[in-house]
Amino acid sequence: MGKYIILANLQDYKKILKDLKVKFKSAQIKASLKVNSELLQFYWYLGKKIIEVQNNYKWGSKFLENLSKDLSKAFPDVKGFSYRNLKFIRQWVNFWDNEKGKQLVSLLFQIPWGHNIVIIQKCKDINEAIFYVENTLKNGISRNVLIHQIESDLYHRQKKAVNNFDNTLPPLQSDLVKEITKDPYIFDFLTISEDYKEKELENALIENIKDILMELGSGFAFVGKQYKLEIENQEFRIDLLFYHLKLHSFVVIELKNGEFKPEYAGKLNFYVSAVDDILKSEIDNSTIGILICKLKNDLIVEYALRDINKPIGVSEYRLTTKLPDKLKDTIPSIEDIKQQIQRNINE
Template sequence: MNLENLVHLLAQTHQSLHQRASRAVDFALVVRNWLFGYYIVESEQQGEDRAQYGQRLLDGLSRQLRAAGIPGCSVSNLKNFRRFYEAYPQIRQTLSGELMSAAVSPLSIGQQLAGATGLELLAEQFRVSWSHYQVLMGLKDAEERRFYEIESVSNGWNVRELERQIASALYERLALSRDRDAVRRLSAEGQVLKTPCDAVKDPYVLEFLGLEERPAYSESELEAAIIDKLEHFLLELGKGFLFEARQKRFSFEEDHFYVDLVFYNRLLRCYVLLDLKLDKLTHQDLGQMQMYVNFFDRHVKTESENPTIGIVLCKRKKDALIELTLPKNANIFASQYQLYLPSKEELRQQLEDATFPLADNGLES
């Protein structure tokens, strides 16, 4: 082995073990902070006036822990640790009954959790970094918080991407196209692609394009902006999408046609065609997409692949027109796009109206 190869081997070894060590340190930090929160909550519950006792407790803890040389223990951080435990109290219930028995003192529980067996149990519960959990703690809804945690793990989101997905209301947008049971599955499993409907969002949020809201854009300008930020657009599309072509041409009977954007979804094993429309959706737009889908199904896809999906991305649409134009089993969808981050409050209201109409009518408790 020459010197150059040896240097390369040592560098690879260092990088691999350094990354593993960094992950181990971050995991230990997550466990420590959850345990700190657990101890603080247990101590506060023993105080007569929780508010006053809790503040005195945190002030005293912060002073003495910092004096002992333990980093990251300011009063604000201790409050975060408490919030962390309060956001994930179910972890205590999911651990073994013997380890978290009510008959065992908090001190004894903590000592057991800090041991090898306890750490193994906690390793199954904490799957993202402390920075991720600091973002997730800002979500009040436990199901929404669980969804984003699962998606962070399965998609390898860094903190910045997690923040962007939360700001774009991914959970609400996916939930809007699902029934009540499917919404519950979102929080338990994350986004799972089994049918064409699972791959479609409404609306698509394209704020990352950096385009201002104005009526003068052409479809080619919007398309060019998407291609320029293709990596971001693929993240917005969701799981399993691969880019294949722009302005894909196909011909028959001496006429030429162009599909704006062609993707392939490796999870659904099918082509996904996107057509961009700057204004209101028309029945002609849907008919055109039907022709594109038919061509790909008959002349492009193989027998082992699933039917092609068509998505018309438009500024405005009317659901009644879509229902009247398309057959029920069509693999064609129309979704709106917007160039700004949505209002989560508006989406949540739409979700409640669409998913829980019976409760609003007093027919279901």
């Protein structure tokens, strides 16, 4: 067998290899109709077989290497049999082959393999993983967006805004609106001065409109900044106005670079009422208001929203995320940079 290890039972190995070849040929035929689903169903079968064999035979770590070489030789045009991918397949099955995961297996076959790998590598537990599988299917997000969502901890931020949606919207619409809100919003793609003003924050967001749309989530369409409303010969301006394509609702966003104050809710309620009267058509649902501030006290927000009759949510924002401790020592200090510059000059 050359570099191959001597297996304890060569006949059993040959039977397993033959079975996998037959199974994959069958999957290849069906793949012309349902490429991803059929392939991932085969990956599931393959992963279960790998785990079963490694549990029942004393073949050691070389088993995967041998299997990779033999399957790649039998199907040279297929890249999915690399040693690295076989390890991913085994990890994937191990992650989901439990009481909770088995209920979701059919959904796993409906999302791309690359998405599946990202989810099992980056999620801390199965509940978080289930959230991202369902969110991927619901919104059809790309792999890069999925990575962004996981790394920005969307799982723990979604639906967290303090709001009055239950009191101002029908139950089904209330649940849908909660899904589009987060707390906090992560604006770590912005580079603005330390003593920034609200106008500077607003302009920075617009300059990074693609990033802000990604952070807001699927379905948001940008309408305008400092959107002008004329009421009884007076001019009022909304910080940011969006339209949500799935909710069929305008979304008014007001930005505050300080702590939440009760009067902010009243002003946002005024804007939402005005948009309902001036912009909303018969086919649109209720306009939604979202106030995003630097700090808030949840109890104060709850009191401020209690008797307001328009749907409003209040969240905080973060300009930067905390640097992991293991990376802190790798970032040079200002003094280190100055010393390096001086050394370069001296040289």
